[in-house]
Amino acid sequence: MPDQRLQPGIFITGTDTNVGKTVVTAALGLALQQTGAKVGIMKPVETGTTPDNTDSDVRRLRNVFAPYRNVDVLNVSGFPEPVAPLEAARSARQVIDVDVILNACRERTVDRDYMLVEGIGGILVPLTETHDVRDLIGLLGLPCLIVGRTGLGSINHTRLTLMGLQEAGIPILGIVLNHMDITPKEQQASTVKLIRELSDVPVLGPLPFQPRMNSQWEDCIRTLANHSTIREVARMVQENN
Ligand SMILES: Nc1ncnc2c1ncn2[C@@H]1O[C@H](COP(=O)(O)OP(=O)(O)OP(=O)(O)O)[C@@H](O)[C@H]1O
Ligand SMILES: [Mg+2]
DSSP: OOOOOOOOOEEESSSSSSHHHHHHHHHHHHHHHHTOOOEEEEEEEEEOOOOOOOEEEEEEHOOOOOOOOTTEEEEEEEEEOSSSSHHHHHHHHHOOOOOHHHHHHHHHHTOOOOEEEEEETTTTTSSSOOOOOHHHHHHHOEEEEEHHHSSSSHHHHHHHHHHHHOOOOOOEEEEEEESSHHHHHHHHHHHHHHHHHHHHHHHEEEOOOOOTEEEETTHHHHHTSHHHHHHHHHHHHHHHH
């Protein structure tokens, strides 16, 4: 496969599914948009995209960015089955074409200041029989932002994700911790403390829990876009360009 590295941009991956990748992508996109930059947002593959799924990632992202002409949201493949992409594509009798994703992303990068690509689940999620999400990140040549929870179990997931990315030589911009559940304060504090202590990359956050997130998604994203954690990530992305 030819070298299709693209800059500038970042790949937003997570320690798991449902950890806040879309929330961080949306808030970061908004923070960058507020600087006047032209931002491309991409969710290359999404599963569970049935017509009645009103909170699909692509829909939520398009809702947030609908008022802004300098941001667009691209999705290459969507599959109705809410299962891992390889299996969702098989159910639809299709194959995910990694080259099509790379070309779509490359085309978008040309006239955008930043490209934010949201991953699918965690880094070892299979896309095809030969490529998983980590392979896609490597081919895109983008540095990663890892989103992780502050709850119990996150130390293990975060360290495994770091190890997996570092093993593949993928540059890591940092880890954003997201407080997204009702984990007791002491457990959260100790998770955050240990992840900081044990990681050799910047650890940001935690992003605060937003109780109204699912009923007032756009308002909550606007609030998070102004939070110091997202401001700091935006600064790092700008400096990395
Ligand atoms: N800080 C927060 N406060 C409150 N709710 C949150 C917060 N972060 C995320 N959520 C909620 O948690 C759920 C998962 O978040 P999100 O969709 O961003 O995860 P994801 O990692 O993108 O998932 P997927 O793997 O499906 O793409 C969503 O319902 C979201 O609104
Ligand atoms: Mg998501």
